[in-house]
Amino acid sequence: MRRSRSREALAAAQAALAAEHAAVYGYGVVGGRVDDARETEAREAYDAHRARRDAMIRAVRDLGAEPGAAAAAYALPFPVPDANAAVRLAAELENRVAAVYADLVRAATGGLRGEAAAALREAAVRAVRWSGGSVAFPGLAERAASTGPGGSPGGPSPRA
Structure with a gap:
C-alpha cells in the first residue's frame, strides 16, 4: 500500500x-502578446511558474526519481x-x-501535499484574474474539459 x-x-x-514546464513556455507566448496593462501580471505569473517548476524538480528528486525535462517546444x-x-x-x-x-x-x-494545495490555490486565483470568473472546486470540475491530447491536463502539448 505504501509503495x-x-x-x-x-x-x-x-x-x-x-504542467509547470508547459506553463512557463505558455507564459512566454502570453507575455509577448498581452497588452501593456497586463504585462506585469503576465511577468509575475511567469516567475511564479518558474519557481513552482524548480520546486517540483526538487520534489521529484526527493521522491527518488529523475525529473522530467521540458520539451523543446x-x-x-x-x-x-x-x-x-x-x-x-x-x-x-x-x-x-x-x-x-x-x-x-x-x-x-x-x-x-501542503505545497500542492498552495500551488492549486495560487493557480485558481490567477485563473480568476485572467478569466474574470471562477468555479467552486478549481482543478476538478473542469478537468474533463481541459485535458489535452492523450488525456494530458498539463497545458500546451509538446511538439513532436
Missing part, C-alpha cells in the same frame, strides 16, 4: 512538473494572435495547472 501511494505521488509530481491549445487570445491562454494554463495540482493534493502527504 503504491509513493508511485502515485511520484506520478502526480511528475505531472505537476510537466509546445503546441498551444489554440492560436494566440492578439492580446485577447493571450488572456484566454493564460486562463487556460492556470486551469490546467490547477487540475494537476488537485491530483497531487490527493496523492501526496506531508509537506508535498
Whole structure:
C-alpha cells in the first residue's frame, strides 16, 4: 500500500512538473502578446511558474526519481494572435495547472501535499484574474474539459 501511494505521488509530481514546464513556455507566448496593462501580471505569473517548476524538480528528486525535462517546444491549445487570445491562454494554463495540482493534493502527504494545495490555490486565483470568473472546486470540475491530447491536463502539448 505504501509503495503504491509513493508511485502515485511520484506520478502526480511528475505531472505537476510537466504542467509547470508547459506553463512557463505558455507564459512566454502570453507575455509577448498581452497588452501593456497586463504585462506585469503576465511577468509575475511567469516567475511564479518558474519557481513552482524548480520546486517540483526538487520534489521529484526527493521522491527518488529523475525529473522530467521540458520539451523543446509546445503546441498551444489554440492560436494566440492578439492580446485577447493571450488572456484566454493564460486562463487556460492556470486551469490546467490547477487540475494537476488537485491530483497531487490527493496523492501526496506531508509537506508535498501542503505545497500542492498552495500551488492549486495560487493557480485558481490567477485563473480568476485572467478569466474574470471562477468555479467552486478549481482543478476538478473542469478537468474533463481541459485535458489535452492523450488525456494530458498539463497545458500546451509538446511538439513532436
